Amino acid sequence: MAFEEHRSEIVSTTPYDGQKPGTSGLRKPVNVFMSNNYTQNFVQSILDAINTENDLLIIGGDGRYYVQEAVQIIIKMCAANGVKRLIVGQNGIFSTPAVSNLIRKHKASGGIILTASHNPGGINGDFGIKYNCENGGPAPEGVTNQIYERTKNIKQYKICPTLNVDIANIGANEYKVDGNTFRVEVIDSVADYSTLMKEIFDFPKLKTYVSNPSNKILIDAMNGVMGPYAKQIFIDELGAASDAVVHSTPLPDFGGEHPDPNLTYAAGLVKAMSSGDYVFGAAFDGDGDRNMILGHKAFFVTPSDSLAVIAANIELIPYFKKTGVKGFARSMPTAGAVDQVARKLNKNVYEVPTGWKFFGNLMDSNQLSLCGEESFGTGSDHIREKDGCWAVLAWLTILANTQLSVEELVKNHWKTFGRNFFTRYDYENCDAKKCDEMIARMEKIVADGSLLNTKYKIGNKESVIITNDNFEYKDPVDHSVSSRQGIRILFDDGSRIVLRLSGTGSQGATVRLYVDCYADDISVIEQESSEVLKPLVDIAIDLLKIKEYTGRDKPTVIT
Ligand code: G16
Numbered sequence: 001m002a003f004e005e006h007r008s009e010i011v012s013t014t015p016y017d018g019q020k021p022g023t024s025g026l027r028k029p030v031n032v033f034m035s036n037n038y039t040q041n042f043v044q045s046i047l048d049a050i051n052t053e054n055d056l057l058i059i060g061g062d063g064r065y066y067v068q069e070a071v072q073i074i075i076k077m078c079a080a081n082g083v084k085r086l087i088v089g090q091n092g093i094f095s096t097p098a099v100s101n102l103i104r105k106h107k108a109s110g111g112i113i114l115t116a117s118h119n120p121g122g123i124n125g126d127f128g129i130k131y132n133c134e135n136g137g138p139a140p141e142g143v144t145n146q147i148y149e150r151t152k153n154i155k156q157y158k159i160c161p162t163l164n165v166d167i168a169n170i171g172a173n174e175y176k177v178d179g180n181t182f183r184v185e186v187i188d189s190v191a192d193y194s195t196l197m198k199e200i201f202d203f204p205k206l207k208t209y210v211s212n213p214s215n216k217i218l219i220d221a222m223n224g225v226m227g228p229y230a231k232q233i234f235i236d237e238l239g240a241a242s243d244a245v246v247h248s249t250p251l252p253d254f255g256g257e258h259p260d261p262n263l264t265y266a267a268g269l270v271k272a273m274s275s276g277d278y279v280f281g282a283a284f285d286g287d288g289d290r291n292m293i294l295g296h297k298a299f300f301v302t303p304s305d306s307l308a309v310i311a312a313n314i315e316l317i318p319y320f321k322k323t324g325v326k327g328f329a330r331s332m333p334t335a336g337a338v339d340q341v342a343r344k345l346n347k348n349v350y351e352v353p354t355g356w357k358f359f360g361n362l363m364d365s366n367q368l369s370l371c372g373e374e375s376f377g378t379g380s381d382h383i384r385e386k387d388g389c390w391a392v393l394a395w396l397t398i399l400a401n402t403q404l405s406v407e408e409l410v411k412n413h414w415k416t417f418g419r420n421f422f423t424r425y426d427y428e429n430c431d432a433k434k435c436d437e438m439i440a441r442m443e444k445i446v447a448d449g450s451l452l453n454t455k456y457k458i459g460n461k462e463s464v465i466i467t468n469d470n471f472e473y474k475d476p477v478d479h480s481v482s483s484r485q486g487i488r489i490l491f492d493d494g495s496r497i498v499l500r501l502s503g504t505g506s507q508g509a510t511v512r513l514y515v516d517c518y519a520d521d522i523s524v525i526e527q528e529s530s531e532v533l534k535p536l537v538d539i540a541i542d543l544l545k546i547k548e549y550t551g552r553d554k555p556t557v558i559t
Contacts, residue, residue: 003174003176003181003450004159004174004175004176004429005176005177005410005439006079006162006163006175006176006177006178007160007162007177007178008079008080008121008158008159008160008177009041009080009158009159009160010156010157010158011036011037011157011158011159012155012156013040013044013154013155013157013489014154014155014158014171014434014490015036015150015152016038016041016138018344019041019042019151020144020148020151020232021130021139021144021147021148021449022503022504022505023108023133023253023354023355023503023504024130024131024138024355024356024357024503024504025113025115025129025130025138026042026128026129027116027117027126027127027128027505027506028121028126028127028506029124029125029127029507030065030066030121030122030123030124030125030126030127030504031123031124032127033066033070033129034066034069034080035039035125035155036116036232039073039129039135040073040077040157040159040523041151041154041157042129042147042151043073043074043112043157043362044081044150044154044156044157044158045078045147045148045150045151046079046112046129046131046147046388047077047083047112047469048150048289049143049146049147049150049193050094050109050110050131050143054084054331055083055084055085055108055109055152056083056084056086056087056106056107056108057078057086057087057108057109057110057111057112057217058082058086058087058088058094058102058103058106058108058110058111058112059074059075059078059086059087059088059089059092059094059111059112059114059401060088060089060092060093060094060098060099060111060113060114060189060252060287061089061094061114061115061225061287062093062095062115062117062119062122062224062282062287062288062438063091063092063093063224063225063250063251063252064115064116064122064125064126064127064252064286065121065122065123065125065127065252065253065272066127066324067093067114068085068091068092068167069232070114070129071088071092071093071114071167072164072165072167072192073526074112074162074234075088075157075165075167075501076159076160076161076163076508077157077158077159077160077470078182078248078353079163079177079182079238080158080159080160080177081158082180083179084180084183084193085104085182085183085184085185086148086183086184086186087106087183087185088165088167088184088186088188088190089167089173089184090167090168090169090170090186090187090188090189091189092167092169092246093189093250093343093543094113094189094225095119095189095193095220095225095226095229095287095289095389096113096115096287096288096289096385097190097193097288097289097379097383097385097387097388097389097390098139098190098192098193098229098288098387099111099113099132099136099339099385099440100132100136100383100385100387101192101196101382101383102135103132103133103134103135103136103367104135104136104383104384105192105196107186108134108135109134109413110131110132110133110134110139111131111132111136112129112130112131112132113129113130113131113132113287114127114128114129115128115130115225115286115287116128116286116365116504116506117285117286117287117290117504118185118258118259118260118261118265118285118286118504119258119260119286119288119504120254120257120258120259120440121251121252121254121259122252122253122254122256122287122524123253124182125253125254126506131144131147131356131513132384134231134382134516135360135363135364135384136383136385136386137356137357137359137363138355138356138357138360138384139260139357139544140360140361141357141390141481141482146403150204153264155428159391160177160418161176161466162339163177165184165186166186166263166375167186167470168186168222168497169186170186170187170188171185171186172184172185172186172237173186174456176208180547186299188364189229190228190229190232191329193229193389194229194232194233194237194498194541196382196383197233197389197393198237198329199389199537200281200317200382201317201318201319201393201394201397202318202397202490203238204239204392205397205400205401206238206393206396206397206400206446206473206482207237207238207239207278207395209400210234210238210239210240210396210400211238211239211240211504213241213277214238215280215399216240216244216277216278216279216281217234217240217244217247217272217279217280217282217396217403218272218278218281219240219244219245219278219281219282219283219284219392220245220247220261220266220267220268220269220273220282220283220284221246221248221250221283221284222246222259222260222261222265222266222283222284222285222286223247223249223250223251223254223255223257223259223409224247224250224254224259224285224286224287224288225250225286225287225288225553226248226255226284226288226388226389226490227245227247227248227249227250228248228250229288229389230245230246230248230389231248232282233389233393233543234365236517239521244523246268246269246272246430247268250475250495252310254286259284259285259286260376261282261283261284261290261291261292261376261388262292262376262555262557262559263292263300263558263559265278265557266283266292266329266517269281269282269292269294270282270294270298270300271298271426273279273294273295273296273297273298273498274297274298275476276297277384277423278296279295279296279399279405279406280293280294280295280296280395280396280399280406281293281294281295281298282294282388282391282392282395284348284388284389285376285388286312286369288387288388289356289377289385289386289387289388289390290375290376290377290386290388291306291376291377291378291388291389292333292376293306293391293393293395293406295405295406295407296405296406296407297514298468299406299407299410300543301406301410302374302422302529302559303372303373303374303376303377303518304330304334304335304337304338304372304374304380304417304420304422304468305337305367305410305420306328306372306378306391306395307328307337307338307370307371307372307378308338308340308341308413308417308420309335309390309395309409309410309413310324310370310378310394310395310398310497311328311338311341311342311345311370312341312344312345312416312417313401313402314369314370314398314415316398316401316402317394317397319382320369320380323369323381324369325345325347325369326347326348326366326368326381327342327347327348327349327350327362327368327369327370327437327532328332328342328347328349328350328368328369328371329349329350329351329352329359329362329370329371330349330350330351330352330371330372330373331351331352331353331354331355331358331372331373331374331375332351332352332353332354332373332471332473332485332488332498333354333373333424333486333500333512333514334372334373334374334422334461335374335415335420335421335422335496335516335518336417336420336494336516337420338370338372339422340416340417340418342454344417348367348522349531350367350368350371350432350476352473352502353473353486353487354373354375354469354486354503355376355477355503356373356379356384356386357377358387358473358475359371359379359384360384360427361475361476361477361478362476362477363381363384365477366478367446367477368381369381372386372477373386373456373559374422374424374514378390378391378394379391381506384487396527408421409525414525414526415525417520417526418518418519418520419518419519419520419524419525420516420517420519421519421532421533422513422514422515422516422517422529422533423424423514423515423516423519423530423533423537423559424512424515424528424558424559425511425512425513425515425537425546425555425556425557425558426502426510426511426512426513426514426555426556426557427510427511427546427550427555427557428505428506428508428509428556428557428559429505429507429508429509429510429553429556430509430549430552431508431550431551432508432509433547433549434549434550434551435501435509435511436501436509437549438511438544438545438546438549438550439487439497439499439501440493441483441499442487442499443470443484444486445468445485446469446489447466448489449468451460451465451468451489451543452465452466452468453465453466455498456491456537456539457492457535458493458495458517458536459532459535461493463491463492463493464491464492464493465489465490465491465492466490466491466492467489467490468485468487468488468489468490468513469484469488470483470484470485470487470524471484471486471487471488472484485500486499486500487499488499489543489545493517493518494517494518495509495514495515495516495518496514496515496517497513497515497536497539497540497543497544498512498513498514498515499511499512499513499514499540499544500512511532511546511549513537513540513541513544513555514545515533515537516533517533517536519532
């Protein structure tokens with residue numbers, strides 16, 4: 001067979017400011033990525049930082065506007081930079097968990113994921129690029145810092161402009177680039193991921209539950225990448241009704257919606273669930289790593305509770321019977337419901353900064369099986385990303401085994417372990433300078449210790465501040481230190497106020513205020529969360545001077 005022959009070129013470029021990856025990759029408005037050489041500079045910086053003399057990278061994204069163009073640029077640049085082989089999703093489509101799985105399955109050197117996750121898409125929306133390492137997880141800070149350093153000094157990039165690969169059709173193609181063989185395999189976006197799920201869960205048992213007409217489920221793919229995955233798994237494999245998956249076509253602009261699975265942006269699902277026609281509902285984000293779980297009549301399960309309920313029932317998931325349960329973890333702002341379970345099961349629980357990348361070392365060193373974040377992320381060590389579909393299958397497994405409703409399960413859980421009330425207030429797109437000033441003020445206050453021993457009346461009891469700091473994490477495996485990960489104010493009764501700025505927004509600053517408290521008093525645990533937390537929220541807004549610094553009376557989103 002004669003190979004198409006191509007030659008690479010070197011193109012001069014100049015650096016862009018601000019190509020520093022955030023919580024999970026570089027996210028900016030689409031028009032920024034489309035500006036002259038912006039994408040090329042960042043991709044070359046990745047390829048330089050990871051050493052391209054390797055064999056295989058996985059490439060794909062969530063189907064948002066500009067994914068297909070970016071995939072073609074990346075293919076051309078990988079070819080010119082000496083990468084030998086690429087696996088690309090058909091039409092450039094892969095969910096983030098699917099990429100993590102493929103990196104691990106094929107022992108690839110890593111993957112480049114094109115997504116801005118839950119951020120809106122379309123020509124006026126956001127785009128993003130992130131690099132995942134050979135363990136399948138988001139690059140840790142050491143690697144992203146190296147990428148960022150290169151973006152600051154980049155002078156040229158390598159590209160093979162004549163190479164045009166057909167990514168619409170499944171198949172393998174080989175080319176000669178500068179005399180070397182370059183192979184691109186375009187694969188089905190769903191097949192390998194679906195196989196993985198069948199290895200983890202008992203599909204015949206799930207099918208008996210899901211295909212039963214009295215257990216109607218509703219899955220909202222939010223016009224993101226998860227539509228094809230959800231249709232194949234829940235409808236074709238598990239026998240859910242043919243209309244059980246909605247918004248199931250990945251759209252470049254997510255249908256003008258905000259593909260973020262929370263009570264505000266997944267309001268359509270909440271409304272449909274309120275009808276009482278379904279026993280279980282779930283929504284995913286744009287790239288399929290986040291999930292929101294709802295029960296009959298839209299009973300909402302907080303992500304902190306979702307993690308804890310899965311932990312308490314973890315033995316029901318066949319995968320963990322094989323691997324054993326090593327330990328649990330959560331991000332620092334996530335309420336400590338899983339800690340209560342860990343205590344009862346005598347397992348370790350780790351508290352890491354916000355960002356899934358911080359779980360990777362613990363999983364790689366066999367210390368962690370299950371983890372989650374308040375930002376609607378749940379997952380296990382089957383891959384190194386959070387995994388929305390996995391979380392839904394975990395919940396359905398628990399429902400199928402216990403034959404309880406979502407609400408019964410959660411309320412029984414509270415009775416056994418107590419309840420961690422949690423809320424998050426987001427103030428989106430605020431003035432970045434003012435928000436930096438707000439954080440700086442609090443850093444000063446926690447450093448001088450003047451808040452310590454201050455008494456507050458929270459509801460009808462008095463609580464005392466016993467700790468305040470800016471959270472610092474020392475990775476127990478590689479001993480790297482991540483500092484300034486969020487202002488924490490902790491009270492003697494376990495109540496907490498946490499403040500940090502989001503690392504996933506693309507413009508301005510998003511302030512995140514997290515407030516949580518714990519109760520095991522039977523008269524309190526079934527009360528409205530917003531009522532229980534109101535006094536603490538009021539204290540937080542006042543203490544942190546949120547209105548003054550954000551100029552906002554109300555948050556954009558309350559979770
Ligand atoms: C990313 C990270 C998560 C993190 C979330 C929110 O999620 O992978 O670990 O919790 O951002 O981060 P922040 O509070 O800084 O906005 P995703 O789904 O956006 O990739």
